[in-house]
Amino acid sequence: HGLIGRRVDVRLTYRAVEIFFDHKRIACHIRSSQRAGHITVNKHMPKSHQRYANTTPHTLRKEAAKVGSNTAIFIERLLSDRPHPEQGYRSAQGVLSLARRYESDRLELACERALIINALSYSSVANILKSGLDQAPPASEAVKPAPPHGNIRGKNYYQ
Incomplete structure (x- = not known):
């Protein structure tokens, strides 16, 4: 990845792909026989990508299930x-990392609220936790209907 944008020489054989820069071999890969397939060597990836290279949806789901059912559903929807x-790996791992900063119970409530309002992102869950909305009553309980009054026309008026 350090040579992106630079001119390199490539030698293709039946079994291998070799990459040269300034007449030095910098990489050698076994050639994939699968049509339109690819093989990635982890150490050739940028550091930010290497962190997620061994992550699978299954491991993320398993870790989310340890926190709770709402977190598991949230991560499932995110992926x-x-x-x-x-x-969705980076967002999922970010959400799961919030359990270290906040309690698991709070993360579970924040994921529940995020699912209710259909806000499926790391920033939504983080903002719910930051603002304390996870501990507030759900919106359906917080808003009470207006009392009956003679000046209120109601929905039938606008038909």
Whole structure:
């Protein structure tokens, strides 16, 4: 990844792909026989990508289930709402890391609230926890209907 944008020489053989920079071999990979397939060597990836290289949706779901059912559902939706589950890894790990900063019970309530309002992102859960909305009563209990009054026309008036 350190040579992105630089000109390199590539030698292709039936079994291998070799990459040269300034006449020095910098990488050698076994060639994939699978059509449109790829092979990635972890140490050739940027450090930020290496962190997620061994993560699987199963491990994220398992870790979320330890926190609680709402967290597990939230992580499941976070991964399944993306074209590729890998696109949700960073957000999922961020949400799970909130359990270290806040209690697991609070994270569970925050995920429940995020699911109710359909806010499926790390920042939504983090903001719910920061503002303390996880400990506030649900919106349906907090808002009471207006008392009956002669000046209130109601929904039938606007038909």
